[in-house]
Amino acid sequence: MLHILNHSLFKSLLFYGAGSVYQATGTLNIDRLGGLIKTMPKTAAMFLVASLAICGLPPFNGFISEFLIYSGLFAGLKSDSFAFSLLILLVIIGLVMIGGLALLCFTKAFGIVFLGSARSEYPEEPKEAPVQMLLPQYLIAALILAIGLFPQYILKLLLNPVLLFLPSLSKNVTDVYFGQISVLSNVGTTGLVIVLLFSAIYYIRNRVQKKRAIEVNQTWGCGYTAPTPRMQYTAGSYTKTYSNIVKPLLKTNKTETEIISVFPPKAEYSSGVYDKLEYLIIDKNLKFLKKFLYKFDFLQNGRIQSYVMYGLLFIVLIILFSYGEYLSKFLFDFFR
Amino acid sequence: MILIEKMLNTILIIIVSFFFTGIIDRTKNKLAGRKGSPILQPVKELYRLLRKGSVFSETTSFIFRIAPSLYLATTLTAVLMIPFGNSGGLISFNGDFILFAYILGLGKFFNIISALDTGSSFEGMGASREALFSMITEPAFFILMGSMSLLSGQTSFQHIYNLLYHFYNLSPVFVTTLITLGSLILFMLLLIENSRMPVDDPKTHLELTMIHEVMILDNSGFDLGLILYSGFLKFAIYGSIIANLFMTTNNSIVQNLLIFFGVQFVCAITVGLVETFLARFRINQNPQIIFSVSSIALLIFIGVMILIGKFN
Numbered sequence: 001m002l003h004i005l006n007h008s009l010f011k012s013l014l015f016y017g018a019g020s021v022y023q024a025t026g027t028l029n030i031d032r033l034g035g036l037i038k039t040m041p042k043t044a045a046m047f048l049v050a051s052l053a054i055c056g057l058p059p060f061n062g063f064i065s066e067f068l069i070y071s072g073l074f075a076g077l078k079s080d081s082f083a084f085s086l087l088i089l090l091v092i093i094g095l096v097m098i099g100g101l102a103l104l105c106f107t108k109a110f111g112i113v114f115l116g117s118a119r120s121e122y123p124e125e126p127k128e129a130p131v132q133m134l135l136p137q138y139l140i141a142a143l144i145l146a147i148g149l150f151p152q153y154i155l156k157l158l159l160n161p162v163l164l165f166l167p168s169l170s171k172n173v174t175d176v177y178f179g180q181i182s183v184l185s186n187v188g189t190t191g192l193v194i195v196l197l198f199s200a201i202y203y204i205r206n207r208v209q210k211k212r213a214i215e216v217n218q219t220w221g222c223g224y225t226a227p228t229p230r231m232q233y234t235a236g237s238y239t240k241t242y243s244n245i246v247k248p249l250l251k252t253n254k255t256e257t258e259i260i261s262v263f264p265p266k267a268e269y270s271s272g273v274y275d276k277l278e279y280l281i282i283d284k285n286l287k288f289l290k291k292f293l294y295k296f297d298f299l300q301n302g303r304i305q306s307y308v309m310y311g312l313l314f315i316v317l318i319i320l321f322s323y324g325e326y327l328s329k330f331l332f333d334f335f336r
Numbered sequence: 337m338i339l340i341e342k343m344l345n346t347i348l349i350i351i352v353s354f355f356f357t358g359i360i361d362r363t364k365n366k367l368a369g370r371k372g373s374p375i376l377q378p379v380k381e382l383y384r385l386l387r388k389g390s391v392f393s394e395t396t397s398f399i400f401r402i403a404p405s406l407y408l409a410t411t412l413t414a415v416l417m418i419p420f421g422n423s424g425g426l427i428s429f430n431g432d433f434i435l436f437a438y439i440l441g442l443g444k445f446f447n448i449i450s451a452l453d454t455g456s457s458f459e460g461m462g463a464s465r466e467a468l469f470s471m472i473t474e475p476a477f478f479i480l481m482g483s484m485s486l487l488s489g490q491t492s493f494q495h496i497y498n499l500l501y502h503f504y505n506l507s508p509v510f511v512t513t514l515i516t517l518g519s520l521i522l523f524m525l526l527l528i529e530n531s532r533m534p535v536d537d538p539k540t541h542l543e544l545t546m547i548h549e550v551m552i553l554d555n556s557g558f559d560l561g562l563i564l565y566s567g568f569l570k571f572a573i574y575g576s577i578i579a580n581l582f583m584t585t586n587n588s589i590v591q592n593l594l595i596f597f598g599v600q601f602v603c604a605i606t607v608g609l610v611e612t613f614l615a616r617f618r619i620n621q622n623p624q625i626i627f628s629v630s631s632i633a634l635l636i637f638i639g640v641m642i643l644i645g646k647f648n
Contacts, residue, residue: 035455037397048399048449057442058435066438071431077486082641085486089637092482093475093630099438100471103445107467111452111460117395186429190413193427194439198402198409205405205558212389212557 013140014054017047020129021113037114040128044114046137051106053144056099059191061147064154067187068180069095149192152185342428345420345576348593352600353565353572354379359601363608378568382561390557395455403450404559404566410443411566411573417493418576421583421592424494431491433481437474440529443566444470451551462550465619469535469547472626473528479633480521483640487514497580510643517636519578523603524629526574530567532607535625537616547619571607575600 020043021036037044053060073095076088147154299310320327358375365372374380392400416426417436425432448467451459484496528535531548538549552563579599583592617625 035395037399037453041397044397052442052445055441055445056438057445058438063435063438067431067434070434071491074431074482074485074491077482078489085641089479089482092478096474096478097471099441100467100474103441103448104467104471107445107448107452107463111449111463115397115399115449115453116455116460183429183431186427186432187435190417190427190435190439193416194409194413194442197412198406201408201562202402202405205562208386208558209390212387214389215391216394 011050011054013046013050013137013144016133016137016140017043017050020133033113033118035115035117036126039126042134043129043137044110046134046141047114048110049141049144051110053148055102055106058187059145059148059194061144061151064147064151064184064187066095066099067184071180071183149188149195150185151188152181155181155184341420341423342426344423345418345425346415348420348596349415349418349569349572349576352575352597353568356571356575356600356604357568359604360608360611363605364612367608367612378564382564382568385561385564386558388557390555390559393454393456393554396450396453396554399446400450400453400554401559403446403453404555404562406446407443408562408566408569410439411569414439415569415573418573419494419497419580420576420596421580421587421589422494422498424492428492428494433491433493433496436493437477440570441470441474447551447563450555454554456554458546458550459553462547465547466531466551469528469622469626472623473525473629476521476626476630476633477525479630479637480518483633483637484514484518486637487640487644493580497583507643510639514636514639515581517632518581521629521633521636522574522578522581523606526571526578526603527607527610528626528629529574530570533611534614534617535622571604572600575603578603 020040021033049060053062056062056066070092073088073092077085077092079085079088299306355375357378358373361377362372362375413427414436417428417432417439418425419428444466448463451463451466481496485491488496488498490496490498527533532538536547536549552560555563576596576599579596582595582599587595
């Protein structure tokens with residue numbers, strides 16, 4: 001229940017962010033974006049909060065519900081049947097992997113869209129989203145943080161709606177529930193500890209840095225002195241190592257012109273990823289269906305006469321069909 | 337008094353963190369036949385970095401500036417959660433190891449996006465690798481903790497460790513095996529999480545072959561110092577998780593202290609040995625090696641199942 005609520009919060013925040021980015025740049029291809037944090041820092045910060053929450057990282061709300069799910073699973077490990085325990089362990093492994101995947105995915109989304117420098121020319125200079133668009137985002141982000149840092153209060157609020165849906169929950173389950181509430185207040189406190197420690201370290205850092213020389217220079221290019229934004233890592237390259245592992249599930253389309261002669265023509269390389277499951281389940285069957293339907297190609301021959309004949313045949317068939325009962329009786333009588 | 341007891345491990349980890357890397361370097365130097373730098377050399381370098389000014393890339397944003405502080409903050413919070421023998425850490429509750437893993441994840445998240453913030457292709461590459469490897473490392477930790485919590489029926493660091501030895505009378509061989517395999521897994525995690533050989537090579541000279549080092553290429557001065565110190569702390573964290581496996585409930589504090597420092601020392605020396613005698617694996621073979629750690633963890637899980645008679 002909490003997880004659903006949380007998802008509704010950070011998903012909508014993510015979509016708000018995506019909408020603002022789209023409006024500012026006019027493209028939805030993340031490989032063409034980049035460096036937006038400088039022109040739209042507020043949207044970027046909101047998107048960051050949402051990404052952290054969706055990765056289930058503390059101290060945001062995603063972690064709270066994920067924590068509850070984990071504790072449920074670890075409690076379930078103690079069940080009597082071997083098969084059930086094994087199943088639960090697999091679920092835990094799955095959840096952990098999903099958490100890691102979310103991390104990979106959202107560092108990619110946030111990193112490629114907002115960080116670095118622009119990967120292509122924008123039609124016009126992107127601007128920060130107007131206040132009306134930012135306000136709902138602030139509201140949601142505040143809720144996300146509130147649930148993350150003070151989960152115990154929200155959980156108390158949620159008890160009654162949950163009981164409404166599952167009236168069979170007995171008294172001792174609600175006891176467990178209140179036990180979890182005290183545990184969760186610990187989680188919230190830990191979140192506060194992180195925030196406090198961070199502010200302390202950051203404060204010291206700024207104090208120390210004030211006295212030192214701070215320079216701004218180009219990113220270290222390993223000695224290469226003419227870096228261009230096109231050399232940055234793109235979304236595809238970021239996930240390359242990962243997609244190599246799941247290769248059996250993906251179909252990569254590559255087009256490449258090899259460099260052969262001494263004065264080669266302009267070389268090209270592009271690659272795209274296509275979901276193999278989609279290919280197997282949808283595209284392949286569609287192909288079969290198409291092939292089957294093409295067998296009836298001869299019917300559509302373009303002659304008016306045959307179309308008129310189809311119509312006539314259809315009418316006769318309809319008449320035969322509607323009088324089917326009568327007709328069969330007649331035939332039955334006739335042959336007796 | 338209780339507070340001091342709970343603070344004990346935090347203090348110990350911070351002490352050990354100053355020596356850990358020094359001992360590793362010393363071991364490597366001795367084995368290579370060199371005289372070697374003093375054990376506190378890394379700390380001196382840290383101090384030097386903290387006093388330096390820094391250079392920021394013009395492509396970076398505020399992310400790049402807050403990430404190192406946040407990285408240290410998360411690592412320190414994780415330190416607070418580690419128990420010491422009988423006494424739990426400052427933060428200790430049911431299911432705290434889940435939070436522990438996710439807090440380290442938070443630090444990693446910021447590390448990764450700060451690497452992407454520089455817009456350097458090398459750092460993007462490092463970030464991509466780090467994200468992938470940490471994704472496939474996590475299951476090992478969770479399976480290990482899951483099977484130990486299954487064995488003890490508890491879900492917090494402290495209680496899991498305390499109850500581990502209740503099963504010693506039941507089957508000494510099994511508990512010994514469990515501890516050995518558990519230490520092996522945790523040691524592998526220590527190597528992977530701290531980006532040491534055989535998964536990553538901290539001393540490599542080429543940006544293309546690095547994972548963690550390449551991510552912090554653009555950090556300098558105070559910020560680099562923060563990241564380095566978080567690395568020291570991470571060593572000590574994993575070392576003390578391993579050390580906790582060996583502390584029984586009826587030990588005195590002195591015995592536990594001896595075990596603690598002993599295990600940390602052995603860990604550091606072993607890291608040095610591994611780095612001297614092994615070369616880094618090819619990057620595309622790394623996932624297999626990391627997965628194999630998870631499979632050892634699965635072995636432990638099955639073992640626990642057998643021990644508590646789930647198969648009947």
